[in-house]
Amino acid sequence: MRGWGGVSVPADERLGEDLAALTDGAVLTRGLGRSYGDASLPPPSARWVAGSKLADRLLEFDPTTGVLRAEAGLSLETMCRVFLRRGWFTPVSPGTWFVTLGGMVASDIHGKNHHVDGTIGKHVLSLKMRVASGDVVTCSRTEHPDLFFATLGGMGLTGHILEVTLRLARIPSRWIWRQSHQMRDFDELITGLERSAEWPQTVCWIDTLATGASFGRGVLMRGRWAEATEAPPNLPKPPFQPTVPFDAPAWTLNDLTIKAFNLLYYHKQIWPRVQGIVSPRSWFAPLDVINEWRRAYGAPGFTQHQCVIPREAGTAAVRAFCDILARRGGSGFLCVIKDCGPEGEGTLSFPRPGMSVALDLPMRSDTQDLVDQLNAFVIEVGGRIYLTKDALSRPEHVRVMEGERLERFLAVRRAWDPELKIRSALSVRLFGDPP
Amino acid sequence: MNVVILGATRGMGREVARLLAERGDALVLLGRDLQPLEAIAADFRIRGARSVVTARCDLADAATFGPALDFAITTFGRIDAVVLSAALFDTQERLEADKERLLAVLDVDFTKTIVFCEHARERLLAAGGGKLVAFSSVAGDRGRKTVGLYGAAKAGLSHYLESLDHKYRAAGLVTVTVKPGFVRTGMTAGLKEPPFAGNPDAVARDVVRALDRGAPLVYTPTIWALVMFVIRLLPRFVMRRVGF
Numbered sequence: 001m002r003g004w005g006g007v008s009v010p011a012d013e014r015l016g017e018d019l020a021a022l023t024d025g026a027v028l029t030r031g032l033g034r035s036y037g038d039a040s041l042p043p044p045s046a047r048w049v050a051g052s053k054l055a056d057r058l059l060e061f062d063p064t065t066g067v068l069r070a071e072a073g074l075s076l077e078t079m080c081r082v083f084l085r086r087g088w089f090t091p092v093s094p095g096t097w098f099v100t101l102g103g104m105v106a107s108d109i110h111g112k113n114h115h116v117d118g119t120i121g122k123h124v125l126s127l128k129m130r131v132a133s134g135d136v137v138t139c140s141r142t143e144h145p146d147l148f149f150a151t152l153g154g155m156g157l158t159g160h161i162l163e164v165t166l167r168l169a170r171i172p173s174r175w176i177w178r179q180s181h182q183m184r185d186f187d188e189l190i191t192g193l194e195r196s197a198e199w200p201q202t203v204c205w206i207d208t209l210a211t212g213a214s215f216g217r218g219v220l221m222r223g224r225w226a227e228a229t230e231a232p233p234n235l236p237k238p239p240f241q242p243t244v245p246f247d248a249p250a251w252t253l254n255d256l257t258i259k260a261f262n263l264l265y266y267h268k269q270i271w272p273r274v275q276g277i278v279s280p281r282s283w284f285a286p287l288d289v290i291n292e293w294r295r296a297y298g299a300p301g302f303t304q305h306q307c308v309i310p311r312e313a314g315t316a317a318v319r320a321f322c323d324i325l326a327r328r329g330g331s332g333f334l335c336v337i338k339d340c341g342p343e344g345e346g347t348l349s350f351p352r353p354g355m356s357v358a359l360d361l362p363m364r365s366d367t368q369d370l371v372d373q374l375n376a377f378v379i380e381v382g383g384r385i386y387l388t389k390d391a392l393s394r395p396e397h398v399r400v401m402e403g404e405r406l407e408r409f410l411a412v413r414r415a416w417d418p419e420l421k422i423r424s425a426l427s428v429r430l431f432g433d434p435p
Numbered sequence: 436m437n438v439v440i441l442g443a444t445r446g447m448g449r450e451v452a453r454l455l456a457e458r459g460d461a462l463v464l465l466g467r468d469l470q471p472l473e474a475i476a477a478d479f480r481i482r483g484a485r486s487v488v489t490a491r492c493d494l495a496d497a498a499t500f501g502p503a504l505d506f507a508i509t510t511f512g513r514i515d516a517v518v519l520s521a522a523l524f525d526t527q528e529r530l531e532a533d534k535e536r537l538l539a540v541l542d543v544d545f546t547k548t549i550v551f552c553e554h555a556r557e558r559l560l561a562a563g564g565g566k567l568v569a570f571s572s573v574a575g576d577r578g579r580k581t582v583g584l585y586g587a588a589k590a591g592l593s594h595y596l597e598s599l600d601h602k603y604r605a606a607g608l609v610t611v612t613v614k615p616g617f618v619r620t621g622m623t624a625g626l627k628e629p630p631f632a633g634n635p636d637a638v639a640r641d642v643v644r645a646l647d648r649g650a651p652l653v654y655t656p657t658i659w660a661l662v663m664f665v666i667r668l669l670p671r672f673v674m675r676r677v678g679f
Contacts, residue, residue, distance in 0.1 A: 014624055015620070015621060061481045
């Protein structure tokens with residue numbers, strides 16, 4: 001069994017429609033396994049995890065309020081397909097739709113609209129969970145709030161999420177109106193992003209290999225739901241989804257090919273500004289059209305480093321961070337910058353006001369060293385990292401970044417699970433759980 | 436379309452029903468226990484099914500077949516298709532060790548399944564035709580060490596379904612035999628996964644396409660058509676040696 005980036009352990013995933021029965025005695029529940037590192041993998045002593053992806057029933061939907069109750073294994077892809085045509089959409093969409101509702105809650109995922117709509121947790125009304133004692137409990141902002149808030153962004157470590165009740169967002173059409181602008185350097189990019197705050201959805205791609213005058217160049221993308229009058233009347237068609245058939249050989253990925261990719265990506269639009277109607281799938285989850293795209297990184301796999309640099313640290317800190325990347329090289333195809341809004345309610349929720357920087361890192365002999373260096377910088381500016389993407393961070397680094405938040409989280413977890421029955425490879429690595 | 440489904444609470448049958456629901460078909464869900472049927476009915480309604488009703492029908496109890504199908508016909512006036520995906524399964528080891536269980540698996544997967552199809556045949560023909568989609572298995576294509584007993588029931592079922600299609604297609608009754616390969620469902624959980632394993636939602640797309648076109652036989656995932664073509668060609672002395 002493997003994490004999305006390629007970390008693997010010898011263990012099985014037990015699938016079934018009845019998640020309540022399946023999670024009985026399970027050390028962890030896994031959704032679609034899209035967390036990059038070891039968050040969805042069991043600790044070394046466990047041989048299996050419960051797999052939720054077949055427990056994906058839609059249980060209740062109120063078309064007047066948009067409140068949906070569904071089982072935790074429901075994939076976002078299915079949810080979007082079913083509700084898009086009825087004029088509803090997920091309130092928050094991450095960069096892939098191959099995730100489950102339970103996983104979205106456990107990671108308290110954010111998206112292009114974070115500066116406006118916050119994380120998914122903000123839209124979750126209640127959760128049904130099997131806690132470590134074996135009991136099935138319902139938690140919300142008023143019922144067992146300690147469990148509820150610790151579970152938002154709690155990496156699945158507070159209990160098995162069985163059902164999620166959340167409020168969907170009403171949309172005016174089924175299409176996105178988007179603009180994408182070439183940004184010639186770092187300052188243009190950051191000011192462009194900050195000036196786009198009135199757009200509900202924004203994100204920047206940045207060319208980490210560009211140096212000199214073009215340091216920090218990239219593409220600013222901003223979008224909103226198209227008005228009914230602008231949008232085509234039909235539904236977006238499901239895209240053709242080719243599959244990367246096998247791991248790419250090691251030589252395909254080197255600084256030259258990554259440089260070429262970045263160059264092409266920057267120049268893929270002929271005009272400095274392109275705008276128009278696109279499908280929500282290609283807007284929110286552009287990489288989903290290529291199944292198993294992780295294989296492009298070859299057998300060694302890859303990881304991602306995503307951190308948020310707090311607003312107090314200023315754009316100079318973001319520039320310094322990108323400068324490390326430009327000087328070190330070693331980054332992958334993708335580096336994405338996004339401004340974050342207010343901190344979520346989840347005890348360990350990732351985003352906080354500032355700039356989030358996410359970058360793919362192919363696994364090489366020096367990747368651990370690079371991650372350590374980046375984390376040291378993140379600690380210096382008072383930021384933190386996104387555990388869902390992490391595979392290589394050290395426990396002492398995470399303890400400093402999370403500080404008192406982590407203490408609060410671990411206290412709630414101990415209250416509900418004194419014997420630490422529910423664990424993951426990640427909790428063993430970062431929180432010192434018994435293997 | 437108005438479709439009757441026995442086996443819609445889980446596995447491949449559930450995914451087939453979901454696709455039909457999403458395109459607005461009307462569904463009659465048959466099953467042993469009404470509570471899980473009602474729970475999955477809500478899912479189909481949210482997905483867009485025009486209408487969903489449930490009725491009790493136990494594949495182990497032939498007395499329930501006729502009344503359940505008659506209920507479906509009186510509810511919607513007309514039935515266009517009957518889908519049968521329910522079955523029992525166990526590993527070869529378990530079936531060899533437990534005669535009670537073996538009897539149940541052979542009885543449900545062969546005898547009762549055929550009797551159910553006969554009830555469906557009469558009613559569809561009486562209404563001028565329709566489609567019958569039944570799930571057999573690649574396990575019935577060849578005598579194999581690993582699935583001999585379960586496969587024997589499925590081999591008999593495939594034989595029956597083929598003859599049914601030959602005999603009544605001209606009269607308007609189209610029989611679709613579905614032969615899934617290894618599919619990752621609750622039924623196969625814990626088994627060692629062979630190459631070419633498929634997912635239930637992809638299988639369901641193949642099944643619905645076959646239902647619409649009236650294809651007499653569908654292997655799914657499609658690659659299993661090739662795999663089984665080769666397996667069927669292997670001489671017995673080779674088959675005796677392979678662990679497949």
